[in-house]
Amino acid sequence: MIKMQDLQKHFTVRVKAGRLRRKKRTVAAVDGVNLTIERGEMVGYIGPNGAGKSTTLKMLTGVLTPSAGEVSVCGLAPVPQRTKLALRIGVVFGQRSQLWWDLPLHESFELLRHIYRVPAAEHAARLRRCRSLLDLDEFLDTPVRQLSLGQRMRGELTAALLHGPEVLFLDEPTIGLDVVSKQAVRAFLAELGATGDVTLVLTTHDLADIERLCERLVVIDHGRVVHDGSIEALHARYGSRRSLVADLEQPLPADFALPGTVLTAVTANGHRVTFSLESTTAAAAVAGLVAAVPVRDLSLLEPDIEDVVARLYTSP
Numbered sequence: 555m556i557k558m559q560d561l562q563k564h565f566t567v568r569v570k571a572g573r574l575r576r577k578k579r580t581v582a583a584v585d586g587v588n589l590t591i592e593r594g595e596m597v598g599y600i601g602p603n604g605a606g607k608s609t610t611l612k613m614l615t616g617v618l619t620p621s622a623g624e625v626s627v628c629g630l631a632p633v634p635q636r637t638k639l640a641l642r643i644g645v646v647f648g649q650r651s652q653l654w655w656d657l658p659l660h661e662s663f664e665l666l667r668h669i670y671r672v673p674a675a676e677h678a679a680r681l682r683r684c685r686s687l688l689d690l691d692e693f694l695d696t697p698v699r700q701l702s703l704g705q706r707m708r709g710e711l712t713a714a715l716l717h718g719p720e721v722l723f724l725d726e727p728t729i730g731l732d733v734v735s736k737q738a739v740r741a742f743l744a745e746l747g748a749t750g751d752v753t754l755v756l757t758t759h760d761l762a763d764i765e766r767l768c769e770r771l772v773v774i775d776h777g778r779v780v781h782d783g784s785i786e787a788l789h790a791r792y793g794s795r796r797s798l799v800a801d802l803e804q805p806l807p808a809d810f811a812l813p814g815t816v817l818t819a820v821t822a823n824g825h826r827v828t829f830s831l832e833s834t835t836a837a838a839a840v841a842g843l844v845a846a847v848p849v850r851d852l853s854l855l856e857p858d859i860e861d862v863v864a865r866l867y868t869s870p
């Protein structure tokens with residue numbers, strides 16, 4: 555569905571070299587990306603600021619011409635076949651709108667139907683589904699400029715889907731949304747992905763989007779892919795551990811050791827302790843702890859994806 559072979563995009567920028575002089579410098583925004591994405595996959599494309607995510611998406615959607623390498627989406631070359639491609643992809647760029655600012659939302663949808671020449675029945679069926687899943691009815695008659703960010707985002711998603719695209723590209727789809735709107739957008743995308751009809755490529759800084767939606771995670775840094783695999787594979791690679799948090803009746807004895815664990819935190823005057831489970835099961839650690847000290851409460855924490863990704867971004 556999507557193929558990138560040694561894909562590159564270089565920008566020439568002018569940088570200061572003395573008081574008046576400027577010299578040219580080349581920025582390798584995307585520096586040899588190789589990826590194949592199959593039909594129906596939901597792929598999270600993440601990386602630190604300036605890593606090259608938006609530049610990649612722009613090349614995939616035909617906005618930018620690659621400097622080198624090959625790219626194809628739905629079997630088409632994005633820039634030369636941009637018009638054909640537009641009929642087969644949907645694009646939601648969090649910062650940019652595809653809606654008509656002064657028109658009520660439903661009129662934008664109607665205009666899009668004509669632009670994409672979608673048969674009326676198909677358009678109506680897709681709109682009906684989006685209206686119910688994204689709760690659009692309350693603001694269908696409101697001009698787009700009066701919509702809240704969360705409402706507009708739900709409108710943008712609908713606009714991107716009304717022509718029945720095979721691939722949906724989303725650049726920061728939940729940026730700036732409140733918790734409820736984020737959940738609504740994620741639930742909608744999860745449902746869309748579950749149908750297996752739409753391939754989804756998503757960039758985000760909100761890792762909860764990835765955890766909720768993507769089985770595959772591609773991490774890019776300095777224009778290069780540094781991880782491609784599942785979230786579990788990322789945890790395995792970085793040796794993420796689950797943690798056991800215990801609230802104790804009294805602090806641990808000074809020489810206490812729990813086999814197979816490392817004590818990583820002691821808080822609340824010694825009454826709350828956290829052990830990282832290095833080479834033991836949660837059951838064995840709990841049994842060992844309960845046998846040694848009176849325990850008031852216990853909880854088990856899964857490894858935090860934010861921590862793993864932060865380590866990945868900062869590793870040399």
Ligand SMILES: Nc1ncnc2c1ncn2[C@@H]1O[C@H](COP(=O)(O)OP(=O)(O)OP(=O)(O)O)[C@@H](O)[C@H]1O
Nearest residue numbers: 565567581583601602603604605606607608609610
């Ligand atoms: N039009 C341009 N001209 C010059 N440099 C550019 C241009 N667009 C992007 N860049 C540079 O290319 C690099 C990658 O930018 P890009 O916007 O793809 O990053 P990103 O991963 O999307 O970042 P963010 O998470 O901040 O949105 C950055 O160093 C950026 O400054």
